[in-house]
Amino acid sequence: MFGFRKKKEKTASAEKVTEVNKKTKKSGALFSKLRSGLSKTGNALTSGMTAVFIGTKKIDDETLEDLETNLLIADVGMEATQQIIDDLMHRIDNKELKDVDSLINAMQENMLKILQPVSRPLVIEKRPEPTVILMIGINGAGKTTTIGKLAKRFQAEGKSVMLAAGDTFRAAAVEQLQVWGERNKIPVIAQGTGADTASVIYDAMQSAKANNVDILLADTAGRLHTQDNLMEELKKVKRVIQKLDGNAPHEIMLVIDASIGQNALIQAQQFNKMLGVTGITVTKLDGTAKGGILFAIAQNLDIAIRFIGVGEGIDDLQTFDAKEFVQALLTPPDH
Template sequence: MAKKSMKNWFGLGKKEASNTDEAKVDPALLVSSDDETAEEKAIRRAADLQLIADFEKNSAVSEIDIITPEPVVIAPEVVNADVAADSVDEADKSVVTDSAPVNDEPAAEEPVDKDKFFTRLKRGLSRTKGNIGSGFKNFFRGKHIDDELFEELEEQLLIADLGVATTTRIIDNLTQQASRKELKDAEALYDILKKDMAELLHKVDEPLVIDSNNKPHVILMVGVNGVGKTTTIGKMAKKFQGEGKSVMLAAGDTFRAAAVEQLQVWGERNDIPVVAQHTGADSASVLFDAMQSATAKDVDVLIADTAGRLQNKAHLMEELKKVVRVMRKHDATAPHEIMLTIDAGTGQNALSQAELFKEAVGLTGITITKLDGTAKGGVIFAVADKFEIPIRFIGIGEGIDDLRTFNSEEFIEALFSNEDKK
C-alpha cells in the first residue's frame, strides 16, 4: 500500500513503464538545440524517477522494521513429571510456611519453664480440644448413656480424625465399661475415655536417645511434600546444640534450591555446618559425603534432609531405598533413626503415608507438626494405635521452642484441660 500511494503522489500511476523508458533515452537526444525546456523536463523526470526508486527501497526496509513479530513460544524445560509433582508442591508451601519460622536465636537453648510450656501446649491444642479432650465435658453433660449417645460420640471422634479402627476400639471399650459398671450418667464416661486415649499414646511415648558412643548418630528425615521437614530439622538441630551436642546438617533435598538455601540459613545462624551440592545432584551422594565429613570431624549428630515424595510414587520410594543402602556402605548401622514427619492437618492420609514409608525403609520415629493449625489433631491417636511407632516430637507453633519432645501425659492433660491459661 505504501508503494502505490507514493506513486500516486508523484502523478505517475499507470505511466510507470513509459516514464521508465523515457528515463533510459540517450542523453544526447535530450539535448536539443530546438527546445532547452525539454532538456530540463527530462532531467526533472529522471530525478523524480530516482527519487521514487530511493523511496521504494527505503519503504521496503521501513515496512520490515515495523512489522509486529509473531509471539515466540519457548518450550519449557522438560522435567520428569513425577519428580516435578513431588517436589515443586512443597517448594511453594515451604518457602511460605517452612522458612518463615527461622529465628535468629542464641546458640544455647534457654531452659523453658514447664508451666509456660504447658500453657503453650494447651494453647496450641485449643482447636483440637473443641472436638475431643476438654470438649467431651460439654458433650457428656446432662446426657444419659444409650445407643444414641454412643452414635454421637462415634461421629465426634471420626470428625476429629481418630479414624474408623481407633474410634471403633474406643466405642467398644466404653460400651463394655458402661455395661459392666452399670453406668447411667454419661459424665461418668469422661474419665474412662480420657484413660483409654492416654493408654493409646503411652505406647508411643519414647523420646529419642542419641548414642554418644556411636558417632555420628545419623537421623534421616523422610516425608511427603509440605509437612515441614526442613523447618523441623532446623529446630531439632538447635535443640541438640542446646544440649551441648555438635551437629551437622546434610541437604539431601537436591530437587529444591529453596530447601538447600533454607538449611544453610539455619546453619549460618546457629554456626552449624551444612553439607550441600548443586540443585539436581544425587541425594545419596550428598548424604554419603556428609557422613564422611561428620565422621572425620567427630560430630555427635548428623541430620539428613531428603526430598519430599508422594507415598504412591513407587520410583521415588525406590530412590529413598537407594539413599539408605548408600548410607549403610559407610556405616552398616546407619541411619540410626528414620524419622517420618507428618502434618497433623493431613488427616487419615497420614496413615497411608506412615504405612508406605514404613514398608519402604522402615520407621523408627515420627514427628507430628502443625498441631496448632488444625481442629483434627486426633490423627495422633490413629497413628499411635495402628503403628505403635514412637512419637519423638510434636510441633505446636512456629517458634523454635514449639517443637517439643513428646510426652504423652503432658499431651493428654493439656488436651483434656478445661482451663485456658494465657
C-alpha cells in the same frame, strides 16, 4: 433448641472437664503451649464431650454415639474410636459410668492405653560414629523446619550437630538450609541443586566422622516425579548410608503433617513399608482440628512418636508424651 437452661448446663459440664484435668495436669509454659496448640482438636473433643451431657441425666447409647462422632471428626480413626467406644459401652453395662467425671476419666484411660505404647522418646546413645538421623516425608510436611528445631535442641544439650542438605530437588532448599546454618553456627554440607541426594549425605557422613560430630541430620526431598520414584531414591539413600556405617541411619524419622488427617496414616504405612520408619514427628498440631491422627497412627503402626510440632518457631517442638498429650486434648481452651 439451645435455650438458656441448656446453656447453663453446658457451662457446668465444661467446668467439670476442667476440674478433672486440673487434678492431674502439669503446669507451665510447655503444657499451655501444647494445650493452646491443640485447642482446635481439643475443642472438637471437649465441646463434644460437654455437649453430650446437655439435657442428659444418664450416660447411654446416644451419649456414646455423639462421642463417637466427635472422635471421628478429630480424625482419631475408626479402629481407635471403636476401641474407646467399646470400652465405654462395657463400663456402662457394668454401671461404672455414673457421671461426667467418670466418663472423662474413662476416656483419659482409654486414650492413654492407645498412645502409651508409641510414647517412646528418641534416645541418642553415645557412639564412636556420628548418630545419623534421616528425615523423610512428603513435600511441605515440615522436614526442614523440624531439622532446624532439632538442631537447636541438640545443640542446647551440648551435642555437636551437622546438617546434610539432601533436598537437592528444589533450587531454594539448599540455600535456605545454608543460610540458616550460617546464622546458627551449625555446619551444613551441600552440593549444588540437582546433585544426587545420596552423594550429599555420603559426603556429610564422612565430614561428620572426620570432625567428630555427634549428630548428623540429613534432609531429603519430598516430591519427585512419582511416588515410586521418591521411594526408590530414599531406598538408595539408605543403602549408601549403610555402606559407610552398617548401624546407620540410627533413626529414620518420618515427618507427618497432622492437618492432612487420615491421609497421614496412609503415608506413614507407605513409607514404613518401603523404608522401615523408626520414629515419627507429627507437625502442625497447632491450628488443626485433626490431632486425633496420633491415635490412628498408634493403633495401626507400632512406630514411636518422638516429637510433635506445635508452631513454626524454633522452640515449637516438643518431646511427645502420651499423658501430657491426652490431658492437653481433654482440657477445654480458655482454662
